[in-house]
Amino acid sequence: MxxxxxxxxxxxxxxxxxxxxxxxxxxxxxxxxxxxxxxxxxADVTAEAAASAALKANPGVIESLERDGSVWHVDVISKDGTHSELEVDSASGGVTKENQDDEQKADDYAGLLAAKVTAEQAMKAAVAAHPGKVWSVQWDDDDDDNGRAAYWDVEVKTTDGKTQNVHVDTATAKVLSSNSDDNDDGN
Missing domain, CATH: 1.20.5 (Single alpha-helices involved in coiled-coils or other helix-helix interfaces)
Structure with missing residues (x-):
């Protein structure tokens, strides 16, 4: 029972x-x-969010950031000149360190490390001038030998579907020039 x-x-x-x-x-x-x-x-991880994630994982100054398919490639320079190549997943925001150059060359990056305007500030200035999404940002000092000052080169995919290349001053965050890859004469 x-x-x-x-x-x-x-x-x-x-x-x-x-x-x-x-x-x-x-x-x-x-x-x-x-x-x-x-x-x-x-929503995809924006350039601004990718920059933030990269700097959180690897403190320093962004030298370049570029969208490539499903990842953001981010180059970060530390204060001692260490160059790190990071990838930020555009869906999750996860950061992976791809490569690091431990040969400290702070002198090679003196202009970038001393710049008053960061990559993040340059992106904000470019988007303020041309509303859209940042696709890449890069420190450009190749013209120093020609008497031109360094600048940030920011690529913006605008809300009207065009691509604007915007040069931003590294001291003032002022937009120096911009042009469209789509043969648009408007600046």
């Missing part, structure tokens, strides 16, 4: 839990089907 009571109690527990467990299993299966759609609907 006692055995029948235990079997009946166990069967009641299985039946009582069977409904919620089955419902949970169904919900989990439905959720699994919708996760890719939810992930696809999630």
């Amino acid at each position: 006692q055995r029948n009571t235990l079997v009946s109690a166990a069967a009641a527990v299985v039946l009582a839990l069977g409904g919620p467990v089955a419902a949970a299993a169904t919900a989990t299966a439905d959720t699994a089907k919708t996760v890719p759609a939810a992930t696809a609907a999630r």
Whole structure:
């Protein structure tokens, strides 16, 4: 008699839990089907967020940042001149260190390290002048030998679908010039 009571109690527990467990299993299966759609609907990591993530993982100054498919390539220079190449996943914001040059060459990056305007500030100035999304930013001091000062070169994909190349002053964050890759004469 006692055995029948235990079997009946166990069967009641299985039946009582069977409904919620089955419902949970169904919900989990439905959720699994919708996760890719939810992930696809999630907004991409912006250039500004990629810069922030890279600097959080590897403190320093951004030399360049560029979108390449599903990743952002970010070059960060530390105060001692160490050059690190990072990748920031454009979906998750996860940071991976790809390469690091430990030969300290702070002198090679003196202009960048002393600049008053950071890459992040240059991106803000470029987007203020040409609303859209930043696709790349790069420190450009190649023309120093020709008497031209260094500048930030920012590529913006504008809201009207064009690409603007914007040069931003490294001391004032003023837009020096801009031109469109789409043969648009407007600046």
